[in-house]
Amino acid sequence: MAGSAKPVDPRLTKDAILRTALRIVDAHGIDGLSMRKLAAELGVNPMSLYHHVANKAAVVNGITRLVTDGARDIAVGPGRWPDQLRQLAYAFRALSLAHPHLMRHAFTGDDFIQRRGPMWQALCDVLRTAGLPEAEVEQTGAVLTVLVGGLLLTEVNGTMRRLIGADAADDAGFALAVDLLINGIATRVSRTDMI
Amino acid sequence: MAGSAKPVDPRLTKDAILRTALRIVDAHGIDGLSMRKLAAELGVNPMSLYHHVANKAAVVNGITRLVTDGARDIAVGPGRWPDQLRQLAYAFRALSLAHPHLMRHAFTGDDFIQRRGPMWQALCDVLRTAGLPEAEVEQTGAVLTVLVGGLLLTEVNGTMRRLIGADAADDAGFALAVDLLINGIATRVSRTDMI
DNA sequence: ACCTGAACACCGTTCAAGT
């Protein structure tokens, strides 16, 4: 009656495959990941992988999901809306900096930023409580998300650090950018209020 | 006395190589470019290329330069500083949309946005005339550049179009983002004035 | 059902031998 009829190779679990792949990407970048190296790291025949994952693209997609799922428990605390926006921006940043190599690749792709997901919902909620008219919430949320996403890409790929030639350039640049965006939203909110 | 002693193969000019490579990238994306296909397109032996370009990275770097050099003649017209900032943003956008595949790759790399170049100078000049204190000009210029760069990446890779499910999503998103940034700058400028 | 060796169609790059 026990369901343990067929002993499965623990190295060929989808979970084991993806976690090993993520470890490789974190250590050696996206170009350091190949199906053959992944198999070697698992101590497994390269061809066996294709019985458990469709192809390399599925592996990369899988580890991206793995990481973004780690952000499911994002929740904004109480406070003024600018502080809440700041919280979300820095949560997004923490996610990126935890896996810079992966993020550098994910931002380039077209399926990384998802409408679903707690980040998007939380952001739109904050914008509503800030007083942004409902008709502008979705579009503004999208624009804010891609702006911060692009900002994080330039931090992760070193552009920001190179443009601002200073210690802690990334911290300063990110803080300045977030302030700029919050000020931009504030203008829009108050202007709408005045009409 | 005429310098035309050795007839050089016109297909193996650095210029011909780069322009053909750019044509391939524009048509088939970065992944559609290989040294072997480039040689085939030129009607030339693949190995001959290595006598005129160092490697594939040099080719990609070369076509990136080729495109960005096309923006040398960027100049802001007269007007209020918000309109001037808008001009620069849209000039940057035109550059991106002219070669979306290349830009999608270039933004990912860490050496695309250059401190040198007319774009950077023009941007900093506008920020100065807007009344931003000299100490903040460089950093703000850098942040604005990477924000707009990231914005263009999401337009070029389709993220913006997917997040905003509407016709002309790219145009609307870009316009909204630029307004947001200009409002953010305006707040910073006027606040500084008031101190 | 799962594994796997061989094979296919590609890569970038080097290098010795040619002219």
Add this chain to the structure above:
DNA sequence: ACCTGAACACCGTTCAAGT
């Protein structure tokens, strides 16, 4: 000086033959 065939060290993926 420039060209080029062969070769090396890689890829992702397929597939028939095994268990």
